[in-house]
Amino acid sequence: MATNPIRVGSGSEKMKLKSLLLRYYPPGIMLEYEKSGELKTKSIDLLDLHPSTDVNALVEEIQRAEPLITASRSDQVKLLIRRLQEKLGQHSNHKFSLFKVLRAHILPLTNVALNKSGSCFITGSYDRTCKVWNTASGEELLTLDGHRNVVYAIAFNNPYGDKIATGSFDKTCKLWNAETGACYHTFRGHTAEIVCLSFNPQSTLVATGSMDTTSKLWDIQNGEEVFTLTGHSAEIISLSFNTLGDRIITGSFDHTAVVWDTETGRKVYTVIGHCAEISTAMFNWDCSMVLTGSMDKTCMLWDATNGKCIATFTGHDDEILDCCFDYTGKLIATASADGPPPDDQL
Template identity: 55%
Template sequence: MKLKKFMLRYYPPGIILEYERSNGREGTKTIDLLDLTEFSDVNTVAEDIVASEPLIPSGKTEQIKQLVESKVGKQKFKEEKSLQAHLLPLTNCAFNKSGDRFITGSYDRTCKIWDTETGLELKSLEGHKNVVYAIAFNNPFGDKIVTGSFDKTCKLWDAETGECQYTLRGHELEIVCVSFNPDSSLIATASIDTTAKVWDVETGKEVYSLLGHNKEIISMSFNNAGNFIVTGSFDNTVRVWDVRSAECVYNFHGHECEVSATQFNFSGDMVVSSSIDKTCKLWSMHTGTCVRTLTGHNDEVIDVSFNGTGTRVATASQDCSARIYDTMTGECLAVCYGHHAEISKVSFNPQGNMIITASNDKTCRLWDAKTGNCLQVLRGHKDEVFSCAFNYEGDTIITGSKDNTCKIYKATGEEY
C-alpha cells in the first residue's frame, strides 16, 4: 500500500490517511487522537504516530507534527466583515462543513446564503409567511438547506439554486428545531405543538410523528450514527427516540423545571441536558439513568455543549457566567466570568481548547477551555448576540445579533 495524502480531522480529533492499495483501489484509514490536549508533547505524539503506522514514512514526521500543532493551538481572531444581513433581527446562523458558505435566518421571513470569503449574499430563500427561526445545512454534503418557521411549515431548499424543493406541512404551531440525519435521507423537526416529526428528504413526505411530550419541544438533534433522536421539552423531560421504530426508548425525568437544551456526545453513549432549574444532567444511553448532575450556576442554564470527544461539557447561564465540567467526574474545572448579561449560546471550537459564548451584553467572548480565562472579546454588535458558530476547521467565526447584522471573524495566524 502507498500513502497518497493525509489530513487533519478536527471533529473528533484525528488524522485521515488516504492510500492506494496494490490493486490500484483507494482506501482510507483514521488515526484517532481522542486524548490529545493542549498539554500534549507535540513531538512525542508525532513520533508515536509515525512509529506505529506503517503507512506513514519516517520522513513525514515533521508534517505530522505540524498537523498536531494546528490541533492544539489557540488562535487569535480579527473581524473581517460586518454584514447588514437582514431587514429585521437575525434568529440563527450556520456554516456548511467546508465553511465557505453560511446561512442566516431572520424575523424578516427569509433565509440568506452567504459567501464567507467575500461576504456577498448568494441567495435569498423566500416563501415563508412568518419568522424563519430554525435553519440547517445537510452537512457534510452542504447541497441542501432546511428552514423551520413560525408559519408552522418547514421548507427544503437546493443550496446551489435556491429552489424550494418541498414545503413540509403538518405541525400545528411554530417550528423551533430542524435537523438532517447524517446521511441526509431524513429531516427531523420539532414544534411548540409538543410534537416532533420525521420527514423523507427524497419525497418531502412525513414518515411519522414522535408523540409523548405534553409541552413545547425546544431542543432536538440526531446522534452521529443517525439511529436515535433526542428531544428536550418544557415538560421538564428529555426523551430519546429510536429512528427506525419511532418508539421512545428513554424518558429521562429529573429536572425540576423546563429543559433548555440537549445534545448527544460524539460516541452517542451519553446525552446532556440543561435546565431552567440551574443544573445540567448527564444521562447514560446504556442504563437510561442520570449518571451526573452538574451544579454551580445560580440562575437558569440556557445552553450546553459537549466538546468533540465528549470529555468536557460547557454551559451558559442567565447568571452571566459559563462553566466547563469534566463529564467523567462531574467536577467543575473552570468558571468563565466577564459577561455583563445573560449568556444565550456556548460551544467548543473544533480543536476543543476554546469555547465561545454569545451574550445579551452585545459581545461574544473566547475562553481558554482549560483555565476559563477570557482570551478575547468580540465587540461591535449594537444589540444582544444570540448566535455564534465556528467553521469545521475552527479558523472562522460567525456571529448573529438582534441588531440585524452578522459578523465574520478570521484567525490572524497568531496564537494566544
C-alpha cells in the same frame, strides 16, 4: 490515499479498501472501502490521541480491531497519525477581531448557521426569509423566500452543505438547494410553530421539533413524513441526532428529554431529573453520553446506553440557555442568563 486495495472476507462479503482519509476534527481516520460492489465508509476515532502517544503501539491496536488495516498499511497509517499529532501539538495564541458587519435583514435575525468549511453561512429572520452569504466577501448569494411567518430554525446538511432546511412559525419546514435556491419540498404536518430542526449525518432525514409537543422525521428524497415522535407533554425546543444517526434526542418544556430510535420511531428511554424546562439536549461524539441543560440552572450528564444520570453540574445563578461538549467529550461548556462573573473572579 491508498493505492493497492485490501480484500478481506470471502464470497459476497469481500471488502476492498479504496482509500484512507485524514480527519483533523475530531481527530481520526476515515476508511473508504467497497463491499459487495457498494462504496461504504467507516471511521477510526482517535479522540484520546496526544502528541506523546506511542504511534507504533496505537497502530498495532488499530490493526487488531480493524481487519481492513493490514500490516502492509501500517506505515501509511502511522504517517497519518503522526500528521494528526503534529497538528495537535501546534500551540498558537489565537487573537480575535471584528471581521465584518452585515446588515442582513430588514427585521431582527433569529438564527445563523455555517456550512462545514465556513465558506458561506445562512441567516433566518422575522422578515420570513433565509439568506445565504459568502463569508469572506459578505456578498448575499441567495434569498430563500416562501415562508409565511418567521423563519426561526435553519441548518445546512453538513458535512455536504448542498441543502438547507428552514423551519418557520408558519408550521412548515422547507428543503432548499443551497446552490440555486430552488425549493425541493415543503414539509407540512405540524399544528404549531417549528422551533428546532436538524439533518441526520447521512443527510437522508430532516427532523423538526414543534410547539405542538411532537417531533417529525422527514425523508429528504421523496419529501414524505417518516415518523411522528409523540410522548412529550409540552413544547419541544431542542433536538439532535447522534453521530451514527440511529438515535435522536428531543428536549422539552415538560422538563424531560427523550431518546428515540430513528429506524423505528420508538422511544428508547426518557431522562428525568431536571425540575424546569430543558433548553438543550445533545450526544457527545462517540455517542456514549447525553448532555442536557435546563432552566433549573443545572446541566446534567447521562449514560447514553441506559439514560441513567452520571453527574449534575451546578454553579450558575440563572437559567442555562445552552451547553455543549468539546469534540472529545471530556469538557463541557455552559451558557447562562446569569451574565459575566464579578470582576474579582475573571
